[in-house]
Amino acid sequence: MRKYAGLIKNDIANGEGVCVSYWVQGCPHHCPGCHNPETWDFDGGLEQPWDLLKQVKEAICANGIQRNFSILGGEPLCPENIYQTETIVCYIRDMFPDIKIFLWTGYTLEELKEYSFAKEARSILDKIDVLIDGPYIEEQRDITLKLRGSRNQKIRKKGIDF
Numbered sequence: 756m757r758k759y760a761g762l763i764k765n766d767i768a769n770g771e772g773v774c775v776s777y778w779v780q781g782c783p784h785h786c787p788g789c790h791n792p793e794t795w796d797f798d799g800g801l802e803q804p805w806d807l808l809k810q811v812k813e814a815i816c817a818n819g820i821q822r823n824f825s826i827l828g829g830e831p832l833c834p835e836n837i838y839q840t841e842t843i844v845c846y847i848r849d850m851f852p853d854i855k856i857f858l859w860t861g862y863t864l865e866e867l868k869e870y871s872f873a874k875e876a877r878s879i880l881d882k883i884d885v886l887i888d889g890p891y892i893e894e895q896r897d898i899t900l901k902l903r904g905s906r907n908q909k910i911r912k913k914g915i916d917f
Contacts, residue, residue: 757803757839760794760829764814770825770857770885770902775814777843779829779836784861788893790904794829808846815851823855832860832867837875848882856883857902861890864909864917886911 760778763769769776778791780800785792793799804810815822824847831840840858847856858879860867864886867876880886887902888909895905902910911917 758797758800759803759807760791760800762807762810762814764817765822766825769827769859770823771855772823773820774823774825774857775811776825776827777811778827779831779840781833781835782828782830782861783833784830784890786861786891786893788896789891791828797835808843811843811847812850815847815854821851821854823857824851825857825859827859830861831858832862832870832872832876832879834872837872837879841875841879844879844882855885857885857887858883859887862888864888864911880913880917884913886917 758780760780763776766774766776778794780794781797782795785795811824815824826840826843828836830836844856862870867873870876888911889907892905892907895907897906900906
């Protein structure tokens with residue numbers, strides 16, 4: 756059974772506007788000062804429900820308000836999570852072609868291009884709108900940044916940066 760760290764159905768902190776935010780469980784980076792260290796353990800978190808995709812779909816359009824979708828972690832693009840991430844991103848993009856999809860990763864875009872799972876990463880990048888990439892670096896912490904925790908992290912938009 757797959758694990759996940761959480762699902763917030765009305766999130767105004769992660770993304771733009773109101774989002775449905777999904778956290779993967781497990782992260783190989785272990786950045787000092789990480790905001791979500793409880794997501795590091797691949798065996799931690801919650802048992803992913805069999806109807807997760809249905810729950811996400813219903814949450815995105817609940818009460819007639821279409822939300823954006825955010826994927827955080829943990830690490831969504833590590834080998835243990837990449838297929839799960841690809842499945843969710845493909846499903847959401849097919850169901851909701853006009854919403855924005857945001858994804859946070861500790862890998863840089865340059866690392867993803869050289870990554871052993873580059874094909875799967877490319878499939879995901881082709882379907883998301885905004886990538887926030889790079890590890891969290893505590894010495895570069897800046898709480899004034901939009902969508903980022905440290906100055907080294909980059910906001911990359913589809914069609915411009917990847």
